[in-house]
Amino acid sequence: MSQTGLEAAQRLYIRRWGEMGASWGISRTMAEVHALLYLSSVPLCTDDVMNRLEVSRGNASMNLRQLVHWGLIQRVHHRGDRKEYFEAERDVWLMFQTITRERRRREVEPILETIERCCTMIKKEMPGLKGEAQEEAELYQRRFSEMLDFFDLISTVFNTINKMGPEGLKQLADALAQMQE
8 A cells, every 4th residue: 555645744743753752751652642643633532543553552542641641632522422532732832831841840840859858968967067078068069059040040941931922932033043143
């Protein structure tokens, strides 16, 4: 069976989105399911996902649940049909906001909590330290502080971008491009 250009484009996009997701630490299949639903003009059921991506029912179901939990896809019910159907968020800006919010919650916030805990642990030990141990503790505190400052700056940038919306982001990108000329 030969592929049309449309089918080939769909397969290429799904494959690349899956590869990108894998490089970001997201399951390749989860990213592929998202890509398939994003491109689909109609909601798809689990069987559709299984057939199109050639994955098991368990794999399809697990990834659909995760995508619903992330807020990147929604369940859609068809009256009189017992199957669950799914559709992806189509607004790229809302997708960006959802992904950054979830990644921040899952990845950034836990490391920030860890760094803050480490700072508290060192602060408690500082009064009893002397010599090299005190110098090392001060070094750790400086490095942890630098890391917290960096995450605070990145957080401020993302919060500002989210507030600006897509048009504001385009204006910011244009202004940054002009600064580099």
